[in-house]
Amino acid sequence: MLTDRGGKRLLDILVSGTLLLLLLPIIAVACLLIVLDSPGGAFFRCERAGFRGRRLRMLKFRKMHNGASGRALTTDDDERFTRVGGWLSKTKLDELPQLWHVLRGQMSLVGPRPEDPSFVERHGSAYDHILTVRPGITGLSQLAFAEESRILDDDDPLGHYVDRLLPQKVNLDRFYASQRTLFLDLKILIWTVAAVILRRQVAVHRGSGRMNLRKR
Numbered sequence: 001m002l003t004d005r006g007g008k009r010l011l012d013i014l015v016s017g018t019l020l021l022l023l024l025p026i027i028a029v030a031c032l033l034i035v036l037d038s039p040g041g042a043f044f045r046c047e048r049a050g051f052r053g054r055r056l057r058m059l060k061f062r063k064m065h066n067g068a069s070g071r072a073l074t075t076d077d078d079e080r081f082t083r084v085g086g087w088l089s090k091t092k093l094d095e096l097p098q099l100w101h102v103l104r105g106q107m108s109l110v111g112p113r114p115e116d117p118s119f120v121e122r123h124g125s126a127y128d129h130i131l132t133v134r135p136g137i138t139g140l141s142q143l144a145f146a147e148e149s150r151i152l153d154d155d156d157p158l159g160h161y162v163d164r165l166l167p168q169k170v171n172l173d174r175f176y177a178s179q180r181t182l183f184l185d186l187k188i189l190i191w192t193v194a195a196v197i198l199r200r201q202v203a204v205h206r207g208s209g210r211m212n213l214r215k216r
Contacts, residue, residue, distance in 0.1 A: 004180075004181050004182045007182045008110075008182055009105070011182070011185070012102050012105075012108050013103065015102075015109055016103040016109065020099050020100065020103065026096070027096060030042070030084075030093060030096070031043075031061075033084045034062055034082070034084050034085070037082050037083055037085075038065055038066065039066050040062060040065075040066030040067075041062060041066075042061060042062060043059055043060065043062060044059075045057040045058060045059055045060075047116075048114035048115060048116065048117070048135070049114060049115055049116075049117045049120040049127070050107075050114060051106065051107075051131065051134045052131055053131050055117070056101070056106055056107070056114055056135070058098065058101065058114055059097040059098060059100060059101065060094050060097055060098070061085075061093065061096065062082075062085065063081055063084075063086070063088050063089050063094050064082065064085055065080060071157065071158050072116050072119075072158075073152065073157050073161055074089065074149055075149050076089075076150045078149075092146075099137070105134075107135050107136060107137065108136045108137075108185075109136060109138065109185070109189060110136045110137075110138055110139055110189060111133050111134050111136025111139050111176070111180075112130045112141065112173035112176060113135060113136065113173070114135035115127075115169075119162065119166060122162065122166070123166070123167075123170050126170050126174060127170070129178070130170070130173045130174055132177060133180060139172075139176055139188060140172040140175065140176050140188065140204050140209055140211075141168075141169040141172040141173050141176075141204075142192075143192065143195065143204055143211065144168070144169070144172055144203070144204040145168075145169060146195065146201060151165075168206070171206060172209075175206075175207075175209055176209070179209060184209070188211075191211045195213075198213070200213045200214065201213070201214040202214065
């Protein structure tokens with residue numbers, strides 16, 4: 001009989017492998033649009049704190065003009081975005097390349113969101129437990145803050161994120177790391193698909209992890 005851990009890994013391999021094959025035409029078109037829209041490659045890597053604290057050079061579609069610098073966070077109307085990059089950000093399609101990390105076992109479909117190492121250092125002890133779990137493309141904190149780029153304070157997005165949003169995300173990720181089961185993963189995946197199809201936000205109860213659609 002499969003354990004939760006074995007079942008989770010099997011699910012990761014089957015789903016990520018299947019999606020990579022099915023979405024290959026979309027990935028190819030996205031790559032073409034990116035390089036035609038602005039000079040530079042189709043992909044970029046950002047450093048994140050990964051499983052057991054190992055540094056993960058996370059793969060994403062390039063959203064910004066080549067050589068753009070500045071704060072680690074992006075807002076909904078970030079001036080560094082290219083035209084295609086802004087669309088990729090709003091649709092979350094910039095995350096598709098991370099399926100490759102899932103297939104390789106560096107990430108999981110469901111898990112805590114891989115965070116910038118500088119932010120992890122601010123909550124060091126809290127992340128000791130979170131980093132025992134493979135980071136995920138979706139999860140409780142990702143669902144709860146799916147519209148993060150829209151709600152960040154335009155005047156001080158970094159301060160707003162560090163002081164207000166990050167502590168809430170840490171609490172949700174710690175809850176997931178403590179309560180994770182294959183059944184919980186399946187529920188999170190179902191709610192993720194529902195949110196995408198219905199174009200609705202998902203509310204996540206901070207104490208129980210219970211999920212439901214937000215009222216419009």
